[in-house]
Amino acid sequence: MDFAISEKMQTILELINEFVDKELVPLEHDFLHGEWADLEPVLEEKRRMVKKMELWAPLHPKEHGGMGLDLVEYGLVCEALARTPTGVYVFGCQAPDAGNIEILMKYGTPEQKKRFLDPLVRGEIRSCFSMTEPDQPGSNPTMLDTVAVKDGDDYVINGHKWYTSSADGARFAIVMAVTNPEAPPHLRASMIIVPTDTPGFNLVRNIQVMGHAGSGWHSHAEILYQSCRVPQANLLGPEGHGFVIAQERLGPGRIHHCMRWIGICNRTMELMCERALTRAANPKQRLAEQQIVQAWIAESAAEVRAARLLVLNCAWRIETQGAKEARQDISLIKYYTAGVMQRVVDRALQIHGGLGMTDDTLIAFFYRAERAARIYDGVDEVHKVSVAKRILKEYAAEHGLR
Numbered sequence: 001m002d003f004a005i006s007e008k009m010q011t012i013l014e015l016i017n018e019f020v021d022k023e024l025v026p027l028e029h030d031f032l033h034g035e036w037a038d039l040e041p042v043l044e045e046k047r048r049m050v051k052k053m054e055l056w057a058p059l060h061p062k063e064h065g066g067m068g069l070d071l072v073e074y075g076l077v078c079e080a081l082a083r084t085p086t087g088v089y090v091f092g093c094q095a096p097d098a099g100n101i102e103i104l105m106k107y108g109t110p111e112q113k114k115r116f117l118d119p120l121v122r123g124e125i126r127s128c129f130s131m132t133e134p135d136q137p138g139s140n141p142t143m144l145d146t147v148a149v150k151d152g153d154d155y156v157i158n159g160h161k162w163y164t165s166s167a168d169g170a171r172f173a174i175v176m177a178v179t180n181p182e183a184p185p186h187l188r189a190s191m192i193i194v195p196t197d198t199p200g201f202n203l204v205r206n207i208q209v210m211g212h213a214g215s216g217w218h219s220h221a222e223i224l225y226q227s228c229r230v231p232q233a234n235l236l237g238p239e240g241h242g243f244v245i246a247q248e249r250l251g252p253g254r255i256h257h258c259m260r261w262i263g264i265c266n267r268t269m270e271l272m273c274e275r276a277l278t279r280a281a282n283p284k285q286r287l288a289e290q291q292i293v294q295a296w297i298a299e300s301a302a303e304v305r306a307a308r309l310l311v312l313n314c315a316w317r318i319e320t321q322g323a324k325e326a327r328q329d330i331s332l333i334k335y336y337t338a339g340v341m342q343r344v345v346d347r348a349l350q351i352h353g354g355l356g357m358t359d360d361t362l363i364a365f366f367y368r369a370e371r372a373a374r375i376y377d378g379v380d381e382v383h384k385v386s387v388a389k390r391i392l393k394e395y396a397a398e399h400g401l402r
């Protein structure tokens with residue numbers, strides 16, 4: 001495995017870093033204190049600049065208007081963009097659109113691609129992914145209540161979802177609904193594209209998450225599907241294959257998330273060092289001279305580097321051996337990196353004292369918004385159990401144990 005960064009990537013990363021510092025970091029105050037809708041026109045202008053620089057949609061293939069980077073390269077881009085909260089949005093690689101684009105590319109019919117995929121890749125519309133339900137455990141998504149029943153040429157969808165991120169202002173949702181209730185659990189649900197202006201698609205509210213409801217792309221909605229009727233032509237992929245497709249969406253998606261979290265750690269470390277070097281601890285010393293603060297910085301640095309190498313290694317394995325072979329690594333990086341980020345952000349908050357609790361720095365935002373990293377895309381516990389089971393199985397097989 002070779003992590004040397006090619007000249008091409010070096011140039012791309014330099015351009016991105018410069019853009020982030022010059023164009024996006026100055027928007028952080030408005031991001032933290034204002035409404036998403038007020039920021040959107042400015043972000044649209046930045047998106048146009050990114051497109052002109054030919055840095056738009058780094059992950060998506062060139063024939064779809066993207067940069068066509070591989071997973072390791074794209075991971076490095078995620079890391080660079082995550083230094084600031086609007087980075088991935090401005091470069092056209094934000095969740096949940098990035099994942100939806102991937103599955104539309106793979107499973108979309110020509111009609112679906114024309115209507116939903118093309119404008120999504122161009123950044124003209126947004127989308128959302130509607131799977132989790134308030135009344136069923138999201139960590140076991142075979143237990144869905146939402147149903148899609150065939151009626152003539154249509155599906156009629158009824159169900160209650162929440163945490164449909166970015167539904168506010170999205171043009172369509174990819175909804176996971178039970179279409180084949182008698183099938184084995186993993187073959188019961190399908191993905192169906194639902195335009196958000198369909199009667200019966202009812203956005204109840206943007207949920208307050210850690211005290212903030214947010215708006216637009218930066219929000220998480222509760223949605224009622226009430227006799228919501230869409231043509232059967234809106235089925236995405238084969239009927240009953242919702243989980244198979246969801247798994248495909250999640251594998252490489254975890255690299256995107258984890259490298260984004262590493263980017264957040266990097267920025268947090270910068271803030272931590274800045275504060276430690278400028279804040280007095282007593283008349284003669286700054287915080288940076290306190291050994292406990294030094295220990296936090298040293299521990300954070302080691303953990304972030306270890307996580308970064310694990311994630312890059314996993315991306316390299318997915319690229320060279322496929323997501324199936326890298327399954328254990330994909331689980332492992334998910335909980336490990338989320339935990340590292342949480343610890344690093346927590347230490348940074350502590351070093352900042354009262355200031356860390358305010359929105360005068362990015363830390364409180366990272367602290368509340370990124371806590372969810374240990375919950376979405378597979379809760380920590382499920383990933384840990386799966387890694388441990390595999391290790392134990394391998395050990396048992398090697399040592400003739402049952």
Ligand SMILES: Cc1cc2nc3c(=O)[nH]c(=O)nc-3n(C[C@H](O)[C@H](O)[C@H](O)COP(=O)(O)OP(=O)(O)OC[C@H]3O[C@@H](n4cnc5c(N)ncnc54)[C@H](O)[C@@H]3O)c2cc1C
Pocket residue numbers: 096129130131132133136137138139140162163164165166209220372375376377378379381382385
């Ligand atoms: C910020 C945010 C954004 C999200 N965005 C989306 C989105 O865009 N679309 C979407 O569909 N969903 C989204 N989700 C939902 C997310 O996928 C679910 O919250 C997640 O799958 C967990 O499901 P749950 O909340 O129902 O928790 P539950 O399944 O009720 O689990 C609760 C807790 O029980 C424990 N637990 C569960 N299973 C096990 C087990 N097997 N072993 C040991 N302990 C266990 C864990 O500690 C877990 O945290 C988002 C969530 C958040 C917080």
